[in-house]
Amino acid sequence: MIDKNLQKTIYDARKSWGFADEDHMLLVCGLTTELGELATAIRAQYVYHKPAVPEEDKSSLKHEMADVAIYLYALAEKCGVDLESAVLSKIAINDKRFKK
DSSP states (O other), X not given: OOOTTHHHHHHHHHIIIIXXXXXXXXXXXXXXXXXXXXXXXXXXIIISOOOOXXXXXXXXXXXXXXXXHHHHXXXXXXXXXXXXXXXXXXXXXXXXXXXX
């Protein structure tokens, strides 16, 4: 599961990179941008069947997914949301809703 300290670790790392004063909307905008880059990478590889970008490339699927996660974890920390608990709770809700 998710490391209990991962949110804070990511949030603190972003502060050390100079993102200390980011407000909620800047994080949402960053998350949205990164989601777009991930969608573009997925479309290129799986819809247009272009060769996969090497994993060490900053635009690889692995790195685009990591960028999305970094923004999501940072936003959760900024909003005071325990993302692990929220995900587990939502899985339980979806199990009741969608399981047959």
